[in-house]
Amino acid sequence: MRQCLLPALILILLTGCAPSSESEAPKDVSKENPFEVVATTSMIADLVRVVGGEYVDVEGLMGPGVDPHLYKASEGDVSAMTEADLVFYNGLHLEGKMVEIFEQMSHLGREVHAVTEGLAEDQLLESAYFAGNYDPHIWFDVDLWIRATQRISDVLSGQDPAHASEYDARRIAYIEELKALDEWVASEVDRIPTNMKVLVTSHDAFGYFGRGYGLDVKGLQGLSTATEAGTADVQEMARFVAENRIPSMFVESSISPRGIEAVREAVRARGFEVQIGGTLYGDALGSPGSGADTYMGMVRANVATIVNGLASQSE
Amino acid sequence: MDSRPNLNKRMDHAIDVRDLTVAYREKPVLWDVDLQVPAGVLLAIVGPNGAGKTTLIKSILGLIKSAAGSVLIHGRPYSEQRSSVAYVPQRGSVDWDFPTNVLDVVTMGLYGKLGWIRRPGKAERVEALKALAQVGMEEFADRQISQLSGGQQQRVFLARALVQDARVYFMDEPFQGVDATTERAIVDLLRSLREKGRTVVVVHHDLQTVPEYFDRVMLLNVRRIASGTVPEVFNEENLRATYGGRVAFVSALATPDDH
Amino acid sequence: MEWFTDIFLDYTLRTVALGSALLGITAGSLGGFALLRRQSLLGDAISHAALPGIAIAFLLTGSKAPLVLILGAALAGWLGAALIASVTLRTRIKYDSALGIMLSVFFGFGLVLLTYIQKQPDANQAGLESFLFGQAAALIQRDVMVILSIGTVIIFLMVLLWKEFKMLSFDPDFGATLGFPIRKLDHILTALFVIAIVIGLQTVGVVLMSAMIIAPAAAARQWTDRLGHMILAAALFGAISGVGGAVTSSRVGNLPTGPTIVLIVSAIVVISLLFAPNRGIVFRKVREWKAGKNLRVDAVLVDLFTLASQHTSKEYPHSERVLDVMSTISGPARRTLHLLETLGLARQIDQNNWSLTPEGVERAQTVIRNQFGGSLST
Numbered sequence: 001m002r003q004c005l006l007p008a009l010i011l012i013l014l015t016g017c018a019p020s021s022e023s024e025a026p027k028d029v030s031k032e033n034p035f036e037v038v039a040t041t042s043m044i045a046d047l048v049r050v051v052g053g054e055y056v057d058v059e060g061l062m063g064p065g066v067d068p069h070l071y072k073a074s075e076g077d078v079s080a081m082t083e084a085d086l087v088f089y090n091g092l093h094l095e096g097k098m099v100e101i102f103e104q105m106s107h108l109g110r111e112v113h114a115v116t117e118g119l120a121e122d123q124l125l126e127s128a129y130f131a132g133n134y135d136p137h138i139w140f141d142v143d144l145w146i147r148a149t150q151r152i153s154d155v156l157s158g159q160d161p162a163h164a165s166e167y168d169a170r171r172i173a174y175i176e177e178l179k180a181l182d183e184w185v186a187s188e189v190d191r192i193p194t195n196m197k198v199l200v201t202s203h204d205a206f207g208y209f210g211r212g213y214g215l216d217v218k219g220l221q222g223l224s225t226a227t228e229a230g231t232a233d234v235q236e237m238a239r240f241v242a243e244n245r246i247p248s249m250f251v252e253s254s255i256s257p258r259g260i261e262a263v264r265e266a267v268r269a270r271g272f273e274v275q276i277g278g279t280l281y282g283d284a285l286g287s288p289g290s291g292a293d294t295y296m297g298m299v300r301a302n303v304a305t306i307v308n309g310l311a312s313q314s315e
Numbered sequence: 316m317d318s319r320p321n322l323n324k325r326m327d328h329a330i331d332v333r334d335l336t337v338a339y340r341e342k343p344v345l346w347d348v349d350l351q352v353p354a355g356v357l358l359a360i361v362g363p364n365g366a367g368k369t370t371l372i373k374s375i376l377g378l379i380k381s382a383a384g385s386v387l388i389h390g391r392p393y394s395e396q397r398s399s400v401a402y403v404p405q406r407g408s409v410d411w412d413f414p415t416n417v418l419d420v421v422t423m424g425l426y427g428k429l430g431w432i433r434r435p436g437k438a439e440r441v442e443a444l445k446a447l448a449q450v451g452m453e454e455f456a457d458r459q460i461s462q463l464s465g466g467q468q469q470r471v472f473l474a475r476a477l478v479q480d481a482r483v484y485f486m487d488e489p490f491q492g493v494d495a496t497t498e499r500a501i502v503d504l505l506r507s508l509r510e511k512g513r514t515v516v517v518v519h520h521d522l523q524t525v526p527e528y529f530d531r532v533m534l535l536n537v538r539r540i541a542s543g544t545v546p547e548v549f550n551e552e553n554l555r556a557t558y559g560g561r562v563a564f565v566s567a568l569a570t571p572d573d574h
Numbered sequence: 575m576e577w578f579t580d581i582f583l584d585y586t587l588r589t590v591a592l593g594s595a596l597l598g599i600t601a602g603s604l605g606g607f608a609l610l611r612r613q614s615l616l617g618d619a620i621s622h623a624a625l626p627g628i629a630i631a632f633l634l635t636g637s638k639a640p641l642v643l644i645l646g647a648a649l650a651g652w653l654g655a656a657l658i659a660s661v662t663l664r665t666r667i668k669y670d671s672a673l674g675i676m677l678s679v680f681f682g683f684g685l686v687l688l689t690y691i692q693k694q695p696d697a698n699q700a701g702l703e704s705f706l707f708g709q710a711a712a713l714i715q716r717d718v719m720v721i722l723s724i725g726t727v728i729i730f731l732m733v734l735l736w737k738e739f740k741m742l743s744f745d746p747d748f749g750a751t752l753g754f755p756i757r758k759l760d761h762i763l764t765a766l767f768v769i770a771i772v773i774g775l776q777t778v779g780v781v782l783m784s785a786m787i788i789a790p791a792a793a794a795r796q797w798t799d800r801l802g803h804m805i806l807a808a809a810l811f812g813a814i815s816g817v818g819g820a821v822t823s824s825r826v827g828n829l830p831t832g833p834t835i836v837l838i839v840s841a842i843v844v845i846s847l848l849f850a851p852n853r854g855i856v857f858r859k860v861r862e863w864k865a866g867k868n869l870r871v872d873a874v875l876v877d878l879f880t881l882a883s884q885h886t887s888k889e890y891p892h893s894e895r896v897l898d899v900m901s902t903i904s905g906p907a908r909r910t911l912h913l914l915e916t917l918g919l920a921r922q923i924d925q926n927n928w929s930l931t932p933e934g935v936e937r938a939q940t941v942i943r944n945q946f947g948g949s950l951s952t
Contacts, residue, residue, distance in 0.1 A: 062692075063692070063693065063694065066692055067703075070703055071692065072689065074689050074693075129828075222828075227828070227830070228707060228708075228709055228711070228830035228831075228832065228833075229709065229711050229712065229830070230711050230823040230824070230826070230827065230828055230829040230830050230831055230834075231586060231587060231590050231710070231711045231820055231823040231824035231829075231831050232823055232824045232825065232826060232827045232828070232829065233711065233827060233828065234586045234590075234711045234712070235584060235586045235587065235824055236827065238585070238586060255701060255704075256638075256701020256704045256709070256712075257701070258701065258704075258709055258712040259709060259711070259712045261712070261714060262586070262589075262711065262712040262713065262714050265585065265589075265714040265715060266584075266585045266586040266589075268585075269585030269586075270585070373747070376750075376751050377750070377751075378747050378750055378751070397751065397752065397753045398753075400751065401751075402747070402748060402751040404745065404747055404748060408745070408747065409744060409745050410610075410612075410744075413610060413743070413744050413801075414610075414795070414798065414799045414800055414801045414803075414804050415740075415744065415799075415800070415801055416799075416800075420744075423737075423740075423741060423744070423745070423748065423749075424752075426737055426738075426741060426749070426752055426754070427752030427753055427754075429737075431735075431738070432734055432735065432737075432738075434736070434737060435737070459799045461799070475748075
């Protein structure tokens with residue numbers, strides 16, 4: 001929390017200096033003069049680019065392999081957000097250490113939008129330990145991600161009514177793609193034998209994914225990577241994996257693999273060999289050129305890794 | 316002032332310090348100090364606070380870097396003569412709450428002879444007890460040093476030096492804050508060392524007792540003001556030059572025949 | 575007793591407990607010397623100074639291999655310690671200020687580097703920050719082997735150079751005059767320190783590591799006045815905390831192991847501060863109270879005797895009120911009178927009045943003789 005205080009203070013100073021006319025007059029957007037957008041996670045950056053097309057110039061704060069739960073905004077980030085036309089973030093405390101910054105910015109009248117705004121509570125997964133806190137990894141639920149697309153489109157259209165029809169068109173086309181992706185994922189996941197439909201990962205990022213496609217999901221650390229796994233958690237997971245003879249566990253691109261590796265050793269000591277099926281993209285997209293640097297690519301890569309790890313074991 | 320030392324006589328001096336200069340942040344703390352001490356004497360070093368008395372001892376022993384000067388002990392550089400030199404630091408320079416007992420501290424004086432890694436054994440224990448007997452502290456061998464009085468602490472430090480059986484002893488204010496019995500015991504000890512031809516240099520804080528306890532005295536205030544035998548050198552003029560104003564006690568001390 | 579056998583049977587618990595215990599032993603023993611040299615917080619400074627080393631090691635090699643990061647951490651920690659010593663020696667700045675400065679500067683620099691790394695489009699950086707906080711539960715056998723071998727070397731060197739380190743800690747100037755290279759010994763001890771800390775970072779992390787250095791030694795000091803025993807006790811307390819932390823966090827879900835270890839060692843410190851014989855606060859208070867009680871007993875006894883001496887019989891009774899007034903010691907006389915009664919030295923005549931028994935009379939006379947050399951008539 002305290003890490004947000006200094007950036008927040010700088011923020012106030014900077015916005016004090018920025019010409020206030022920016023937030024009042026609607027911007028005359030064109031291909032030569034696109035929206036300056038700052039997005040927090042790479043998934044959101046990707047989504048904004050898809051919906052906004054040539055009318056947005058998106059800067060993503062968190063690159064591949066960066067953990068959004070622990071990310072601390074630098075002064076450069078704050079000034080980028082202040083100077084931007086629009087800021088999109090996930091919300092639901094995913095960007096755990098930036099909450100105060102967003103609040104400050106919206107108090108100052110900046111265009112700061114959570115893509116999860118407006119999502120009904122009953123659509124969300126509630127945390128098992130902290131009532132009133134929700135699982136923020138919504139991008140793995142296609143329905144919720146469609147709503148996020150909607151939200152971004154609404155904001156863009158609101159700010160730039162002139163091109164509203166183009167945003168709509170892109171949104172509609174993308175939603176079709178998302179739905180097709182959804183069907184593909186479902187059919188792929190069905191290739192996994194029922195008793196193998198268990199997804200063991202570094203932290204609870206795949207709750208929505210599991211709910212959507214019928215997988216039992218177990219994370220070593222909780223919803224946020226700020227919590228440290230205890231000995232009991234490692235033991236418990238090892239016991240679970242060994243007893244149920246889960247063929248593969250998965251590490252994540254933005255989290256140290258040590259935890260899962262420790263679980264594997266413990267499972268081995270119980271006489272069972274579990275594989276580390278591969279790296280999943282949980283909280284961030286992959287590096288440029290990896291094929292997983294777009295949302296579509298990431299989901300396909302994840303599903304391929306998961307299905308490979310769980311289905312092709314003949315146990 | 317001492318007569319210019321004859322080069323042939325250099326070999327005879329137990330301690331031969333020349334041109335010793337120590338600077339601390341550009342400021343001279345000791346300036347061009349000479350000191351020649353023959354064997355078998357008790358020498359006091361006196362001077363006001365900040366005169367550099369402790370610095371002199373420490374730089375002779377190589378504990379403080381000197382900007383210039385040389386130190387010979389019995390004709391050889393100090394670094395070659397360590398086993399012939401024993402040091403009794405000020406009592407306040409250690410933490411007496413350290414978890415150790417009297418015998419252990421005295422045994423530390425033998426660590427030099429033991430060299431690296433070797434542990435003290437029975438022979439060392441016997442020697443340490445002998446040194447403790449010399450200062451009248453054998454019964455305190457197992458006592459925690461935190462339970463000692465000031466005088467007892469001083470005796471332990473002395474025993475630690477005695478156990479080294481050195482030829483030259485440097486002591487920093489050994490009479491400071493000790494009871495009368497201990498003070499007498501220390502003086503007796505120093506005299507017995509002198510009998511054996513050992514040389515003892517003592518930073519001394521009490522001008523009153525200089526004529527009674529010591530053969531020679533060095534008056535120091537950053538520079539050497541004077542050094543030589545007590546009758547020669549311990550007079551009002553030199554004391555005044557060393558201590559500045561403070562007339563009253565100076566003249567009271569420098570009565571020439573009382574000793 | 576399943577939890578006990580589990581320490582040996584369950585892979586995770588066994589590994590975590592062993593690794594943490596070894597860390598506790600190593601850090602605890604070295605911490606003993608740090609404590610005696612008034613350098614307890616040096617452990618904190620070195621832990622924090624290690625951070626930029628980890629970041630730079632990653633930036634230079636692109637690898638997160640534990641050995642690489644540990645090496646970077648060790649070099650940075652060593653540099654930090656050396657700078658603290660140098661600054662203290664060469665400038666006016668005192669040791670504690672130098673320590674604070676280095677700690678902040680190095681750690682701040684490390685955070686800046688981490689933020690810079692965050693910005694790199696390199697997906698391999700995951701987990702650098704967790705080096706900061708440690709993940710004891712993620713210890714695997716290979717890690718424990720590393721800790722064991724390094725820890726053994728450290729302990730071996732400590733034992734080998736025992737008298738040298740004792741000299742260094744007690745009276746370094748004297749040691750120098752004996753010919754021991756005190757500066758070199760200081761460097762060696764500091765190096766052992768740095769190594770112990772750096773291997774412990776994986777277990778409890780930067781923030782908590784300093785506790786593992788300070789706490790077992792502080793607790794151990796309370797129980798013994800012999801250096802050897804103190805170091806052994808510190809090692810023991812460190813081991814107990816390590817095992818205790820592992821076991822506790824394995825019984826209770828969602829309890830991070832590192833912080834649990836530190837909580838246990840802190841509890842040991844509190845218990846030691848309160849209950850250690852001789853130095854413990856509780857014992858000291860009891861001793862003071864007992865001494866006070868003896869004083870009160872003697873005082874009331876003598877008062878009764880003195881009052882009775884005005885009359886024909888030494889056992890002449892007097893009221894509590896009179897005794898209260900006479901007494902120079904605070905507190906009502908009633909309590910002490912009851913005590914005298916149980917000791918058989920006084921007897922209650924009625925509601926308010928007390929007198930001495932024959933034994934009481936004798937005892938009073940003895941006390942007076944001791945105190946005043948027999949000035950009162952017997």
